[in-house]
Amino acid sequence: SAVISQKPSRDICQRGTSLTIQCQVDSQVTMMFWYRQQPGQSLTLIATANQGSEATYESGFVIDKFPISRPNLTFSTLTVSNMSPEDSSIYLCSVDTTPTSYNEQFFGPGTRLTVL
């Protein structure tokens, strides 16, 4: 298992600004992911945070808007850049600790972002 913390837990930001969300894991993990969940909706995968290389983004998400850092095996950041009200959402990081046939991801508590 893994214990994941995220900072901040919530924030209210002005449009045009940027916010960096931190994700800390209590153990070294290979795979880290960032998701977005809009109010009342399902989760959408933003990108895979790769340690030592650039993140791998899903269709519809770009590095300029959502730059990601992964400096080591326990930490990652997601920046939401040049924010607009449409970016209001919950952002979650997750990790995969199991190299076995059971592919179980552990999720952080999420960061609730409101853009005014």
Added chain:
Amino acid sequence: LAKTTQPISMDSYEGQEVNITCSHNNIATNDYITWYQQFPSQGPRFIIQGYKTKVTNEVASLFIPADRKSSTLSLPRVSLSDTAVYYCLVGDISFNKFYFGSGTKLNVKP
């Protein structure tokens, strides 16, 4: 990528068995079926995963027919605390990526 279809919502009463069915007609040979549970203001939590036939753990059972085009999550004797959204996911676990469908909101009543 296999698309999943689940009922949007379900109601149940405490003590009943709840079965949530997920349709995934385009499932690929290497795809596994995984179910997650999400409570409000929390990240999703792994429930169970399977490839075929039946899988059981301490919280749920997963039934997968031979053609694997659907799967059923069974929750025995639900309680109020089982009120949550349940997501069915299908994908090749070797890629480690999860694509969440719309989910089923289960409401357990006293």
